[in-house]
Amino acid sequence: MIDILQLVPLRPEVQKELEARYRLHSKADFEKVAGIVRGCVTNGHSGPPPEMIDRMPKLEIIASASVGYDGIPVEYARTKGIPVCNTPEVLNDDVADLAIALMIMTARNLVTTDRYVRSGRWPKEGEYPLAKRASGKRVGILGMGRIGKQIGQRAEAMNNRVAYHSRTPVADVPYKHYADLVELAKNSDFLIVIIPSTPQTQKIVSKAVIEALGPTGILVNVARGAVVDEDALVEALKAGKLGGAGLDVFAHEPQVPKELFAMDNVVLQPHVGSATHETRRAMSQLVLDNLDAHFSGRPLLTEIK
Numbered sequence: 001m002i003d004i005l006q007l008v009p010l011r012p013e014v015q016k017e018l019e020a021r022y023r024l025h026s027k028a029d030f031e032k033v034a035g036i037v038r039g040c041v042t043n044g045h046s047g048p049p050p051e052m053i054d055r056m057p058k059l060e061i062i063a064s065a066s067v068g069y070d071g072i073p074v075e076y077a078r079t080k081g082i083p084v085c086n087t088p089e090v091l092n093d094d095v096a097d098l099a100i101a102l103m104i105m106t107a108r109n110l111v112t113t114d115r116y117v118r119s120g121r122w123p124k125e126g127e128y129p130l131a132k133r134a135s136g137k138r139v140g141i142l143g144m145g146r147i148g149k150q151i152g153q154r155a156e157a158m159n160n161r162v163a164y165h166s167r168t169p170v171a172d173v174p175y176k177h178y179a180d181l182v183e184l185a186k187n188s189d190f191l192i193v194i195i196p197s198t199p200q201t202q203k204i205v206s207k208a209v210i211e212a213l214g215p216t217g218i219l220v221n222v223a224r225g226a227v228v229d230e231d232a233l234v235e236a237l238k239a240g241k242l243g244g245a246g247l248d249v250f251a252h253e254p255q256v257p258k259e260l261f262a263m264d265n266v267v268l269q270p271h272v273g274s275a276t277h278e279t280r281r282a283m284s285q286l287v288l289d290n291l292d293a294h295f296s297g298r299p300l301l302t303e304i305k
Contacts, residue, residue: 002295003033005056007042010065010284011277018288030055039291044068044086050076061294063287067091067147067274068224070197074304083303085290089146090282091274096150098273099192099222100158102246105267106218107134107190112264132216132243135159140188142181142205143195143223144170151192163187181205185212190220197224207232211241218244222273225251234259237266248273 001023010018018024018041025033034055040048044066050073053059062077062084074084105111108131116128139155141148141164152162152175163176165184170177178184181204185191191213195201205219205228213219219242221228230251236242237260244265250256253271260266274280290301 002039003037004039004041004291005030005033005037005048007040007046007048008065010041010287011281014281014284014288018291021288022291039063039294041065041287041291042072045071047071047073049073053077053080053082061085061291061300063290065280065283065287068196069304070224070226083294083300085287085300085302086304087283087286088302090286091279092147092150094276094279095147095194095222095273096154098248098269099147099151099194099220100154102220102222102248102267102269103139103155103190103192103218104134106220106244106246106265107132109264111267132218134190137161137189138163138187140164140178140184140191141175142166142184142191142193144173144175145194147222148194149173151194155190155192160190182208182212185209185217186214188213188217190218193219193221193223193227195223195227197226201227203227203229205229205233207236210236213242215240216243218242218246220246222248225249225253230257237263 004022004024006024007027009015025037036058037056038058038060040059040062042062042064044064059082062072062082064072064086067086067088069084069086072084077084113128116122135158137160139160139162141151144164144166155162163178163184165178165181193205207229210232233245234257237245246267248269249271256268260268286302293300
């Protein structure tokens with residue numbers, strides 16, 4: 001059997017298939033098996049780092065159960081002739097759904113209104129203060145890849161006017177393209193972030209972008225925490241320079257800035273963009289399919305180019 005280093009588990013139903021087809025080794029076994037493993041199962045956060053890759057002379061493929069791959073040294077692996085595969089497409093709908101959900105939840109104060117009912121305050125204090133509408137507004141999207149397009153379609157279906165920022169205009173996208181992110185923020189009621197985390201995108205949502213969105217604007221991040229200047233975000237929220245935020249990702253997960261916990265205009269999620277049974281199973285299956293393709297000599301399904 002082919003030896004595989006498994007750094008993260010797959011969904012149980014797919015894990016059984018993986019175990020039936022390959023000889024699996026955990027990270028705890030690394031010292032013993034580094035010289036024989038030919039594949040690595042991981043996700044976008046868990047590596048393997050370059051020093052681990054260097055110690056696996058027979059490594060032929062890294063298969064990641066994620067779309068993002070900021071925790072995997074893709075370019076370094078490529079110099080070693082090792083392809084890296086991820087799991088695009090299968091989670092587009094779930095992440096887009098969550099982006100719109102966070103937009104609505106933050107604008108309509110749905111977390112705090114839920115607490116208002118549960119705590120018994122409604123009978124005692126009466127009607128809850130008015131919230132903001134999430135339709136008929138200006139929605140800016142930072143990033144117009146597969147998921148960005150899905151978010152745009154959903155936002156447009158809510159009668160919102162959609163615009164976006166990317167390095168260059170995207171073909172076949174009907175929305176207005178802003179070459180300058182600050183200008184997009186100035187002209188948006190909501191700014192939804194859905195770009196990869198790369199050295200070039202670190203803190204691209206800067207203090208200037210956040211303040212351009214303004215005291216009535218709402219930031220939604222379903223990308224990676226590193227693409228937002230988290231310190232500037234917290235300070236803007238504390239100072240009333242930003243209207244609110246819906247956040248699924250953070251700079252130092254699972255650690256979240258404690259200042260955010262007490263803010264009623266912030267909705268926090270524990271990085272659950274793709275966290276549905278259906279999507280996680282599909283992601284796991286795609287990892288297995290990529291391994292099977294490689295070791296049977298067929299083209300990889302989703303190699304990162």
